[in-house]
Amino acid sequence: MLLDSASLQQEDAEFKRKRHQRERRKGPHPELPLYTTEDAGATFSLFSPVDYGNPVQIGGDVEATFHDAGHVFGSSMIRVRLSENGEQRTVLFSGDVGRWDKPILKDPTLFSEADYVLVESTYGNRLHEDTREIDDGLSEVINTTMMRGGNIIVPSFALERAQELLYYLNKLQIxxxxxHLLVFVDSPMAVRVTEVFKNHPELFDKEMAELVRRRKSPFAFSGLKMVSSVEESKAINHVTGTVMVIAGSGMCVGGRVKHHLVANISRGESTILFVGYQAAGTLGRQIINGARRVRILGQIYPVRATITQINGFSAHADRSELFRWLSGLKRPPRHLFVxxxxxxxxxxxxxxxxxxxGWKISVPGYQDEVCLD
Structure with missing residues (x-):
């Protein structure tokens, strides 16, 4: 993922550089990637795999144990045990907390004790739609768009969201x-990530494992096409009839989805379906907020396609689910940081x-320092 991220940044930087040269103007900032493929490659020797539940010694007095977060494939919560002067303290880092009863993944790990807890709050002030609404919402989008003769463009994260979409599409077909619908996963990263899913069935929940056993895997249903090359990606726009294109990036800030938006966002018969969070300042947020015209790849396009969103896909726990996770603690932590x-x-x-x-709780600011007593 680091390599793909770096490659996308380099491509976007080069595109902007050429556009600015063509328009004979200078952007507000240098057209440089945050990091390059060379930078990413230099970090590989620093990575080592760690199994869930196996403590790892970090230095003399620090021990870390990774636990399944249920957020995305391989995601972890980390419990750190510190020893000093004969005393021990535990610090629990939630990372991104997943959700209960979600497809493919096991539920988040619960903890009974921790001295200090750092908990995420992405959706700490809201509740998600019932995941049972996904079936209805997705089938309605597909059926109505097919009746109009348009395409369905789905900006999606390559890790987890794309695979979860395939799970529901497979379920609806079963x-x-x-x-029958042609579904193109047009993302080299998503294609590779899906292969990782296939190779690690031990991480599947019971329902997913049963689908694989019955040879009804969501990664191999009729009509599914995995796209890696640029030539294959370009060819999608010449396919007749309704197709669904799942492509990155999930917030439309880069990647191949921009080219599919160019081909479809001004078509009244097509649908742009958002299945993930759209951060402020992104193209995805502009579209979902109802912009009538948007700038894509340097050109202005009127928005005529149907814009819709299904929120139940979120991989982040909502307020009630975060509280459920924290409720596993049998005693109050010394301090909880949101x-x-x-x-x-x-x-x-x-x-x-x-x-x-009634716990001691605070929201730390950037670069705040806290003494753990």
Whole structure:
């Protein structure tokens, strides 16, 4: 993923550089990637695989144990055990907390004790739609768009979201809720990530394992096409009839989805379906907020396609699910830090937790230093 991310950044930087030269103007910032493929490659020797539940010694007095976060494939919560002067303290880092009863993945790990907890708050001030709404929403989008004769463009994250989409599409086909549909996963990263999923069935939940056993894997249903090359990607726009294109990036800030948006966003018969969070300042946020015209790859396009969103796909726990995770603690932590969320979400979640628990809770600021007693 690091290599793909670096490659996308380099491609985007080169595109902007050429566009600025063509338009004879200078951008507000140098057209440089945050890091390059060379930078990414230089980090590979620093990585080592770690099994869930096996403590890893970091230095003399620090021990870290990784646990399944249920967020994306291989995601981890980390419990760190510190020893000093004969005393021990545990610090629990939630990372991104997943959700219960989601397809493919096992549920998040619960913990009974921790002295200090850092918990995310991406959706700390809201509740998700019921995941059962996904079937209805997805089938409606597909059936109505097919009746209009348009395409369905789905900006998607390559890791987890793309695979979860395939799970639901496979489910809808098995249940005969949608007609046969060509589905293109147009993302080299998503294609490679899907192969990783196939190679690690030990991480599947029971329902997913049963589908694989019955040879009804969501990664091999009729009509599914995995696209890697640029030539294959370009050819999608010449396919007749309705197709669904799942492509990155999930917030439309780069990647092949931009080219598919160019081909479809001004077509009234097509649908742009968002299945993930759209951060402020992104092209995805502009579209979902109802922009009538958007700039894509240096050109302005009117928005005529149907714009819709299904929120139940989120891989982040919502307020009630985060509280469920924290409720596993049998005693109050010495201090709970609410992190990893937009300020409004973080502060509202902190207030919610204070009312519910009475624990010592704070929202740390950037570069704040805290002494753990």
């Amino acid at each position: 249940e005969n809720l949608i007609p 992190t990893h969320g937009e300020p409004e979400s973080a502060y509202q979640f902190a207030e919610f937790l204070k009312e519910k628990t």
